[in-house]
Amino acid sequence: MSAIIQVKNLSKSYWRNSLEIPVLHDITLDVQEGEFLALMGPSGSGKTTLLNLIAGIDRPTNGEVTVAGTDIAKLGESALAKWRSSNVGFVFQFYNLIPVLTAFENVELPLLLTKLSKSERRKHVEATLNIVGLGDRMAHYPKQLSGGQEQRVAIARAIVTDPVILVADEPTGDLDRKSAEEILTLIDRLNKEFKKTVIVVTHDPHAAEKASRKLHLDKGDLV
Amino acid sequence: MKVFKLIFKNALRHKLRTSLTILGITIAIIAFGLLRTVVTIWYSTVDATMANRLITRQSVSFIFPLPFAYKDKIQSVPGVANVCGAVWFQGVYKDKSNFFARIAADDNIFEVYPEFLLSKEEFNVYKKQRNACVVGASIAKQYNFKIGDQIVLEGDIFPGRWEFEVRGIYQPKNKNTDATQMIFHLDYLNERMKAETPARANQVFWYMVQIDNPNRSAQISNQIDAMFKNSTAETKTETEKAFTQGFISASGAIITAMNWMSFMIIGIILLVVANTMIMSARERTREYAVFKTLGFSALHLTGLILGESMLIACLGGGIGLALTFPVVSGFEQAMPKGFFPFFFIEPITIALAVIATLLVGLLAAIFPIQRALGTKIVDGFRFVG
Ligand SMILES: Nc1ncnc2c1ncn2[C@@H]1O[C@H](COP(=O)(O)OP(=O)(O)OP(=O)(O)O)[C@@H](O)[C@H]1O
Ligand SMILES: [Mg+2]
Numbered sequence: 001m002s003a004i005i006q007v008k009n010l011s012k013s014y015w016r017n018s019l020e021i022p023v024l025h026d027i028t029l030d031v032q033e034g035e036f037l038a039l040m041g042p043s044g045s046g047k048t049t050l051l052n053l054i055a056g057i058d059r060p061t062n063g064e065v066t067v068a069g070t071d072i073a074k075l076g077e078s079a080l081a082k083w084r085s086s087n088v089g090f091v092f093q094f095y096n097l098i099p100v101l102t103a104f105e106n107v108e109l110p111l112l113l114t115k116l117s118k119s120e121r122r123k124h125v126e127a128t129l130n131i132v133g134l135g136d137r138m139a140h141y142p143k144q145l146s147g148g149q150e151q152r153v154a155i156a157r158a159i160v161t162d163p164v165i166l167v168a169d170e171p172t173g174d175l176d177r178k179s180a181e182e183i184l185t186l187i188d189r190l191n192k193e194f195k196k197t198v199i200v201v202t203h204d205p206h207a208a209e210k211a212s213r214k215l216h217l218d219k220g221d222l223v
Numbered sequence: 224m225k226v227f228k229l230i231f232k233n234a235l236r237h238k239l240r241t242s243l244t245i246l247g248i249t250i251a252i253i254a255f256g257l258l259r260t261v262v263t264i265w266y267s268t269v270d271a272t273m274a275n276r277l278i279t280r281q282s283v284s285f286i287f288p289l290p291f292a293y294k295d296k297i298q299s300v301p302g303v304a305n306v307c308g309a310v311w312f313q314g315v316y317k318d319k320s321n322f323f324a325r326i327a328a329d330d331n332i333f334e335v336y337p338e339f340l341l342s343k344e345e346f347n348v349y350k351k352q353r354n355a356c357v358v359g360a361s362i363a364k365q366y367n368f369k370i371g372d373q374i375v376l377e378g379d380i381f382p383g384r385w386e387f388e389v390r391g392i393y394q395p396k397n398k399n400t401d402a403t404q405m406i407f408h409l410d411y412l413n414e415r416m417k418a419e420t421p422a423r424a425n426q427v428f429w430y431m432v433q434i435d436n437p438n439r440s441a442q443i444s445n446q447i448d449a450m451f452k453n454s455t456a457e458t459k460t461e462t463e464k465a466f467t468q469g470f471i472s473a474s475g476a477i478i479t480a481m482n483w484m485s486f487m488i489i490g491i492i493l494l495v496v497a498n499t500m501i502m503s504a505r506e507r508t509r510e511y512a513v514f515k516t517l518g519f520s521a522l523h524l525t526g527l528i529l530g531e532s533m534l535i536a537c538l539g540g541g542i543g544l545a546l547t548f549p550v551v552s553g554f555e556q557a558m559p560k561g562f563f564p565f566f567f568i569e570p571i572t573i574a575l576a577v578i579a580t581l582l583v584g585l586l587a588a589i590f591p592i593q594r595a596l597g598t599k600i601v602d603g604f605r606f607v608g
Contacts, residue, residue, distance in 0.1 A: 049601075057516050057600040078520055085518025092604070096513045100232035110517045112225055157517075 003030035004164065004197050005054060010063035012049055023049045024220045027063070031165075031199065036191040038211035039201045045217040047201040048169055054199065055088045055167045056080050068164050085113050089158030089196075091168035091187075095150040097142040097157075103129065104138040107156045114161070128156045132186060148179025155186060165197045166190060172207055184210055226523075230530040233503070241535060244499045248539025248583070249546065251492040252576050256547035257554060258485040259572040265478050267399035268467060274437035276335065278466040279447055280429040282457040285311075288426035289456050296450055302435050302443050307335045308409055308427035314376035314385065316366075323362045324404040325376065327412040328431075335433045338396035339404075345370075345391035353411050355390035359402035363392045374405070381412065383419070432460070489579045492539075496587035500532050504591030511595045512603025521596050528595060532588035533581075540580025544573065 007029040014021045023046045031037055039047050052058040053065055056072045065072050067087060075083055097106045104125055111121045129135050132152040142150055151171060158166055168187065172180035188210045190196045200211065208214050216223045234241055279297060281287035291308065298306045310327040330350055333341050341349075341357060349355045358368050368374065374387040387407055395402040409427070416424040434443055444460035451458045504511075511524055551568055598606070 052601055081515065081518045081520060084516065090516055096509060096604075098229075098510055098513065100236055101229070108225075109514075113518050 002033065004033040004068055005029075005031035005199075006064070006066040007050075007054065008064040008066075010050075010053060010060050010065060012046070012053060012058070013061045022220060024053075027220075027222055029215070029222065031197060033197055034191070034195055036188070036198045036210065036212045037200070038208040038214045039199060039217060040203070040205075040208055040214060041217035043203075046220045047217050050217065051167050051169055051199060051201050055090060055165075056084050057090075085110060086161060087164045089155075089161070089163040089166040091151070091154050091158050091166070091171045093170040093173040095142070095147075095154045095174075097150055097153055099142050101141075102138065103134060103140050103142070103145065103153045103156075106142070106153055107160050110157060110161045124160055125156075128160045129153075131159075132156045146179065147175050148182055151175065151179070151183050152186065155183070155190075159190060159194070159196070163196075165199065168198070168200045170201055170203065172202065172204060180204070180207070226526060226530070230527060230534055233507075233527065234531050234534050236503070240499060240502075244495055244535055245539040245542070247495045248492050248536060248580070249543040251488045251495075252540050252543025252580065253547050253550050255485050255488050255579065256544065256568065256572055256576055257551055258481050258488070259575060260551050260568050262478055262482050262485065263569045263572060268401075272463040272467050273338075274440070274462065274464070275434050276463040277432040277434060277440060277444055277447075277460050278429055278463050279432055279458050279460040280466075282448075282459040285428060287456070288423075288428055289430065289458065291425040291427065293451065293456075293458070294427075294430065297430055297432060297447055300443060300446050300450070302439050303432055304435050305331055305335050305433035307332050307431045307433075308429075309431060310409060310412060310426075310428050311380070312376070312378075312407075312412065313380050314378045316374065316376055321366070323359075324401075326404060326406050327409045328406055329409050332406060332431070333393075335431050338400045339406075340394040340396050341391050349390040352388065352390055353408065353414075354387050356387040356405055356407040357391035357393055358389055358405045360392055360394050361402040362405065363389075368392070381416070381423075383415075431463075489583065493583045493586055496532065496536055496539075496583050497590060499535065500528070500587045500591045501594075503531070504528060504595055508595075508598060508603050508606040511598065512600045512606075515600050515603070524595050525592050528592045529585070529588040532591075533584035536580050536584030536587065540576065540583075544576050544580075547576070 007027055010024060010027040010029075011022070012024040014023060027050065039051065041047050049058065053060050054067070056065075056067070056075075060073050063073075070083060070087075072080060072083060098109070101109070107125045107128055108121055111124060114121075116124065126135065126138070129138055132155055134149060134152055134156065137145060137149060137153075140149075142153070145153065155168075155171075158168075166187070171187065172183050175183060184207055187198060187200065191198045200207070202208055279289070279293070281289055289308075294306050294308055297303060307329045309329070309332070312325040312327050314325055315321070316323075316325075333339055333346060339359075345357070349357055356374060358374075362368065368389050370389055370392065372389045374389060376385045376387070378385055387405075393402070393406075413424055416426075432443075432447070434440060440462050444462075447460045448458050514524060514527075547568065
């Protein structure tokens with residue numbers, strides 16, 4: 001099995017008022033296709049930063065990130081955007097659904113950038129919402145859904161384009177135990193049944209149990 | 224298209240805020256239309272004056288008369304082509320609210336005012352009949368005056384009952400030509416004055432002086448006024464333009480202020496719409512980060528924000544423009560009838576309002592677009608409103 005994600009000598013600093021804040025130091029890491037990786041570590045250790053770099057929504061200060069053969073640090077802004085839309089699915093802690101759009105429309109959003117026809121889009125969206133168990137909530141607006149349901153819509157939005165990797169930043173951080181369990185089961189199913197490569201950032205050791213591998217970050221270093 | 228739906232939904236997110244913004248634009252565009260209409264009327268009234276016409280009046284005020292004898296003296300000044308005496312008759316036609324200018328003038332008025340188009344036949348009939356009058360096409364239409372009709376005026380400046388017969392209807396040559404005047408023979412008025420109040424006979428209120436060369440207007444004016452210096456009735460001669468500016472009483476400074484105000488109003492709505500758009504875009508910082516994460520481009524975001532700004536501006540501007548017509552005509556009706564010789568919304572006013580609306584929509588979007596595009600995705604997610 002080949003590594004679908006290769007991170008080589010990756011470092012990242014932020015600048016605040018010309019003061020350099022090093023966040024990640026020389027990280028090297030491979031993720032195999034089909035793996036379910038849990039990223040753990042204390043607050044401020046750089047988990048979100050690492051996830052963002054792998055997913056191509058932030059740029060490294062040094063080093064390489066290669067995903068499915070593409071060195072994404074070398075892509076220009078619009079090429080990177082295009083790459084993201086077809087290769088990465090994102091799930092956030094606070095769901096980040098568009099409040100004025102229904103569940104259906106939120107999930108349809110990434111498909112608007114594809115060449116799919118309206119009826120094809122509908123088919124995809126319905127199928128995906130059925131996978132996450134919300135086939136009967138398609139016309140609901142985010143505020144008419146529970147937190148767990150919102151997160152499931154967000155997951156549907158993340159996988160509707162059938163991306164290569166699925167990244168989730170504390171997907172259960174804002175949910176009660178039961179909803180969190182449902183979300184984790186769903187992500188696990190996406191990994192096992194739909195063969196998605198998954199990286200999940202979590203504080204919760206119980207959540208990390210489902211992962212096939214656990215990595216710990218501490219002050220910007222893998223430990 | 225999906226994008227329009229999203230733009231619409233975004234605009235309706237804060238219904239009260241959006242409604243108030245639209246209402247603000249509506250009111251501003253109406254105010255703009257009304258102000259510009261009054262300003263353009265003023266300018267076209269002044270523009271309607273001819274550079275080759277001077278007005279000679281009593282130096283103290285236009286209500287003090289000048290003797291008939293001045294006519295020949297003014298005529299003798301080199302460069303003067305024609306002199307026409309005139310009296311502001313006023314009077315009441317049926318009801319005080321029926322307001323239109325009634326002027327007793329020498330018959331050469333139609334030479335001095337070539338923009339009052341009167342057929343040769345009608346003029347010849349008019350000339351021969353003592354109590355004949357000529358009316359402008361606008362009031363002929365408004366009061367349904369026809370050739371041969373009787374017009375009876377109740378005199379106020381010149382008391383008594385005055386009977387006239389319509390013998391001609393003059394057409395305006397230009398769009399801004401005043402077609403609301405009633406003109407009759409100065410002799411008709413004078414004969415009756417001689418009989419009833421001789422002290423007020425042989426007098427006019429002003430002379431209209433046609434000159435050969437508009438460039439010499441200042442010189443000729445001075446020459447005329449010099450002739451009557453130290454007489455009992457000193458004169459003041461000025462171009463018709465200057466006279467009109469003074470006569471329609473709205474002083475130039477007020478018009479200039481209105482002119483500025485009309486554009487300041489546009490500036491104010493720009494601030495109102497920009498404020499709304501900036502607030503909206505700020506609240507949606509996270510959502511823009513989501514859109515970018517999903518792969519939406521700068522063009523998409525620009526379309527979303529610009530579209531919303533345009534939608535709000537055009538809704539307000541459209542409603543405002545639609546309401547400008549009834550408001551302007553309501554304003555005209557609220558003024559005494561005939562107060563303005565002509566009152567219409569110029570195409571240029573409509574064009575300006577449309578341009579202002581589009582410009583407001585465009586400019587109000589610039590700052591939010593800049594901000595949305597300039598914010599990095601990771602900073603967008605970390606943003607706390
Ligand atoms: N966009 C940014 N600009 C400046 N500093 C940043 C930015 N993003 C992260 N940081 C800083 O980098 C460090 C690591 O942040 P990061 O969000 O990656 O931590 P984390 O491990 O995800 O923490 P948490 O568990 O609290 O989410 C922190 O000190 C944070 O303040
Ligand atoms: Mg984090």
